[in-house]
């Protein structure tokens with residue numbers, strides 16, 4: 510039996526209903542971008558009129574922002590105020606007519622929706638491979654609810670498990686010194702530290718005028734709280750991309766449907 514593809518109707522319930530039928534469930538063979546859109550649309554179901562919303566950054570969050578713009582245009586949502594987590598998202602939201610504000614005017618946010626680069630079994634995250642980690646952490650940390658949207662490729666057994674970078678935002682002043690401090694701090698876990706480069710081989714510059722050092726850590730770092738504190742104690746470090754204990758819900762879209770994990774407090 511073929512299941513109709515409709516992002517709004519593929520839920521965790523779909524998985525159970527598929528399990529009831531005699532033949533095993535068939536994967537839907539969706540692209541990674543389609544999975545991102547499914548997760549994003551599902552998250553936007555949490556949005557209610559009158560909310561102050563943290564608007565995330567990246568290819569997954571972009572779908573959520575598009576959807577919010579669409580619902581506003583259709584009159585299905587009203588009185589939304591968006592707090593963008595990057596200049597790029599600000600531009601997108603403005604182009605969609607989403608009213609915007611900032612943390613100074615709205616220090617408490619009802620709901621933030623954003624993607625992630627890694628999600629571990631405790632719903633800890635790595636974010637910032639797009640370079641927006643500082644504003645994301647400020648805004649998502651000020652949110653009553655933080656819904657993370659990912660395709661299943663982002664799920665890892667432990668932070669660093671994808672073998673892709675853990676980004677750290679640092680001040681440009683003597684960046685080599687700070688990068689080396691970071692490398693030697695995490696040396697025991699098999700750490701490499703590389704300055705992120707942007708266009709024409711020049712250092713990538715964040716929305717805040719800072720640089721990013723990408724840490725590639727070979728081994729499980731164990732107590733992430735300790736590692737986080739140690740990184741943040743280094744002068745020259747502005748913020749890192751581990752978002753520990755911040756996500757309230759993670760929506761994971763995969764070929765067999767959508768799985769929603771909620772943090773139990």
Ligand SMILES: O=C[C@H](O)[C@H](O)[C@H](O)COP(=O)(O)O
Pocket residue numbers: 565566567568569570623624625626635636637638639640641642645
């Ligand atoms: O700086 C970028 C953000 O943290 C993104 O939310 C994260 O990198 C995930 O991006 P994407 O949805 O494009 O995979």
